[in-house]
Amino acid sequence: MQNVPASQTAIPDIELALIDRYWRAANYLSVGQIYLLDNPLLKQPLKPEHIKPRLLGHWGTTPGLNFIYAHLNRVIKVRDLDMIYVCGPGHGGPGMVANTWLEGSYSEIYPDISENAAGMQKLFKQFSFPGGVPSHVAPETPGSIHEGGELGYALVHAFGAAFDNPELVVACVVGDGEAETGPLAASWHSSKFLNAKRDGAVLPILHLNGYKIASPTLLARMGDEELESLFRGYGYEPFFVEGHEPAAMHRKMAETFDLAFNAIQLIQQAARDGTASTERPRWPMIILRSPKGWTGPKEVDGRKVEDFFRAHQVPVSNCRDNDRHREILETWMRSYDPADLFDDDGALRPELKALAPEGTKRMGSNPHANGGLLRKELRQPPISDYAVPVEAGKRGAITAQATKILGDYLRDTLMLNDEAKNFRIFGPDETESNRLGSVFEVTDRVWMEEIRPYDVQLGREGRVMEVLSEHLCQGWLEGYLLTGRHGFFSCYEAFIHIVDSMFNQHAKWMKVTRRLGWRKPVSSLTYLLTSHVWRQDHNGFSHQDPGFVDMVANKKSDVVRIYFPPDANTLVWVGDHCLATYDRINVIVAGKQPEAQWLSMQEAEAHCRAGAGIWDWAGSEDGGEPDLVMASAGDVPTLEMMAAVQLLRDAIPDLRIRVVNVVDLMALQSQDQHPHGLSEPDFDALFTTDRPVIFAYHGYPQLIHRLTYKRNNHGNFHVHGFIEEGTTTTPFDMTVLNELDRYHLALNAIDRVPGLKARSGDLVAMLEARLDEHFHYVREHGEDMPEIRDWRWRN
Incomplete structure (x- = not known):
């Protein structure tokens, strides 16, 4: 002693x-x-x-x-x-x-x-x-x-x-x-x-x-x-x-x-x-x-x-x-x-x-206790360097791992800020798992313990902070940001809930500091939630929970932002945007598995800036008023929505379908509720004032209803999302269990468009048969049917 x-x-x-x-x-x-x-x-x-x-x-x-x-x-x-x-x-x-x-x-x-x-x-x-x-x-x-x-x-x-x-x-x-x-x-x-x-x-x-x-x-x-x-x-x-x-x-x-x-x-x-x-x-x-x-x-x-x-x-x-x-x-x-x-x-x-x-x-x-006084802008590489080539006639035909490409962007951000030493990446033992491993080409994990000859990616001078405690990752990042630096936090979606209370406290801090003129702006806290609910089929129910964003959406609108980029180009744009912001909390939800790519980088930038938009190339309204709006937010929901659109277009050529994708979830709120909210005319221009809207959403359906309850057409919104059904199964079966799959989406569309069900008996029977076939196939073969695994959008 x-x-x-x-x-x-x-x-x-x-x-x-x-x-x-x-x-x-x-x-x-x-x-x-x-x-x-x-x-x-x-x-x-x-x-x-x-x-x-x-x-x-x-x-x-x-x-x-x-x-x-x-x-x-x-x-x-x-x-x-x-x-x-x-x-x-x-x-x-x-x-x-x-x-x-x-x-x-x-x-x-x-x-x-x-x-x-x-x-x-x-x-x-x-x-x-x-x-x-x-x-x-x-x-x-x-x-x-x-x-x-x-x-x-x-x-x-x-x-x-x-x-x-x-x-x-x-x-x-x-x-x-x-x-x-x-x-x-x-x-x-x-x-x-x-x-x-x-x-x-x-x-x-x-x-x-x-x-x-x-x-x-x-x-x-x-x-x-x-x-x-x-x-x-x-x-x-x-x-x-x-x-x-x-x-x-x-x-x-x-x-x-x-x-x-x-x-x-x-x-x-x-x-x-x-x-x-x-x-x-x-x-x-x-x-x-x-x-x-x-x-x-x-x-x-x-x-x-x-x-x-x-x-x-x-x-x-x-x-x-x-x-x-x-x-x-x-x-x-x-x-x-x-x-x-x-x-x-x-x-x-x-x-x-x-x-x-x-x-x-x-x-x-x-x-240092008023970090905005010391904050210097982060140097960021041009996002065009990371563009996935998507041609108009080949949308959805190629696949890419969105978080892998974001990892390349983060790698180069680390290099650009190496001299300033003002940017670190934080997360549990998941950087590699979340496909951000490119960062290890230029840095290591911080490690001050013994380093053995066979260890890899460990170093005293590393810029990646990994420890199996979400609390420590969150707290380190908060302290780092509040003293004038920049950071990025990636985590499995289900387990970010561990820091719910810490998020709450930081959001309250940000809210109060906005009215204190002497507190200078600090860099935003940006989360990437990946390994998400729809691709945790192999880990099972314990790893399947998209509810963090519901809590985030409760906070003051001038503090929080929630993004669901549907592909790699939109993810890179969103990530680049979030790292340049200040006095906010940004939540980005994106999968790490190979997924279809929909938008060129130029289109992604325009789409993300708008927050939501019509994908004219995917719909069949031909300039007229649609019979139906098919909408999505999230990468897997977008895939299933697109597959449902293709089913309906093939089977019912005269059905006028409008396809809407939402990347900035807060765009759904009215402008008096959130600064990113769409105006009433702009919202109505997307979702109409009286047509059925089938909305495929990444998380719990109730959140979409909360965000849109004041909108003109809210009564016609029919949201599909996670309904707390999960297990160890196949990726597509996860969507089926929660009725987010293409077949359930198409069936709901047929139910909601007046008069459509009466003339679509054969299609309804076919869709129900596909669901039955899927049920037996995955339980016999342990993988999804070829028509699911090999599906591609036809331009």
Whole structure:
């Protein structure tokens, strides 16, 4: 166990005394935010009207966060470091707001929250108050890249920020409640992907204050020996700082920080001057044991508060109506001696103000925490270099693997940005499986563990981040994007659900930042969902779920985009477009198997820009009003829709069919719902106002109905998609099980066109016979019928 002797570093007592006063100032401001509407400097005895009517916020973790912040300020100044602070404890907002106000960052961004008593009063009132700021560390908080409302992602965000940022140090506080979550437990492995030569450093600080909302935390009840073994097993060198008495704790913390930052400096220096060993370095981390609700009331109403779960939120809960509670609050706040911390006008005293770093060295003003300030445009190759040749008379006659071609595009994007080192590809162990393996022609997977002679595509300098944790991939990418870089995330469609909640949090962050003028745009988070539901026939029902996009579609329209490119050229255009966007979340769904190719690159560009369009060459309306609209969104649905169109055209030559393909799913919404939405006249020009629409859709049919419910012709939409039928079977049988196949589509069309069924008895019988034949054929032969496997569109 790394217990640090007090005499190891000679830090003057007077300096530690100043840090203690700064800490008290932060604690005072934190309590004031939770409780006070007025009387910020306590120049009067507290009265009921000075207290907020609803007390919201969390005190328990805050004094520890303030303690860490004050000591990091010293380290930044002494060592001239570039540092950001990632606050993991969920509702540490009072502390982060307090510290950024003390250092001046807050008032620079929000001038009305001035550095005086009037500003302090506004600072207090706005916290967890209507029209104010949240109780957690939110986008509104200067210096933050991490939404504190949900636990589990602080450490992975910190590492994402450190990748390719060689001069940056990320101090990351992990709460002991947060440490119980699965994503955080996996996040400790992130150090195994950190290259000391080209990346920055992360200093994890595990804050053990003993309790979560209403019970003890697991790690806090573990002994030091067991904790040391745990974190040495993770690959860290743990240093312990433990105690209750502030003076002793200040000295321990300062000395331990010096040891930790010395260790970081030695690791980086050895890596960068070529003297490092081939073994992965053992990075330092700190385990801080301090009381929950430190320096707050020890008891309230005869019940233990400090160093117990009752300190978690609001320790004294009825200060407006209960005189005794109000007296406890006033005694508590006066214990910090505000007159020793602030002058008569409420400004922080000069000797304390001098403790904070200056300019962009302040953690609330570091540009890495406002990544758009550092973002440079991604260099992208011309998409014409990747065009699949599709001639008008040979549509659907050739096949290609769309994601393989996108992989070629990503390979060249990596090369173009090699010098800038600002683009990485993230995903589980699927880059090769998803047919993006071309990227390994120019880079490797990041690998800081042992590399054996027979290993392939592993390297210290790799640009591909692979780990079998979707949580880590998502969190790394978020941290990477929020600090000004670019990235791309590919994943099996069914398992992207693992990060549903992380997606939600990032979408909320993006929504809020759009109204914060000081937050500059960051690169969009772009997903490629492949190995999708219709080509997971071999893996079975567990791998068959297209529902991620349903959740995405719930988010604010100015944030999300959803694309279903039907072939390789449209996929390359969409991928290129998405990587150039900012402040959005893009979801692209495309298969990796060989598929028919429909559009030339020039046609693909026009089609994608429009979002949806009529494929005149596929229909039979001959310039007149159609009897029927056959529509699709998705590669396999488009294939089946096209096959159904051909069946109907062959059997019923006088049937006027319009063929519509949708590549941008949000085009289906009205313009008042989404900026990509088609106007009412444009929508009607595609789907008519009164004709039946048979819509073959990649996912759950209900989403198409949700998106189009306000449209004129919505009542005539008949959507086929995934209806939760799946198993291990053949590709075509997957579509049949879900009635997305060409035969069911054609049968539905016959049902919906008035009068058509009465004169199409032979065709109906033939289609039903084909379905019966298919059923028996696949169960006897284990593969699809030749007429399915060999089908091609006839031009």
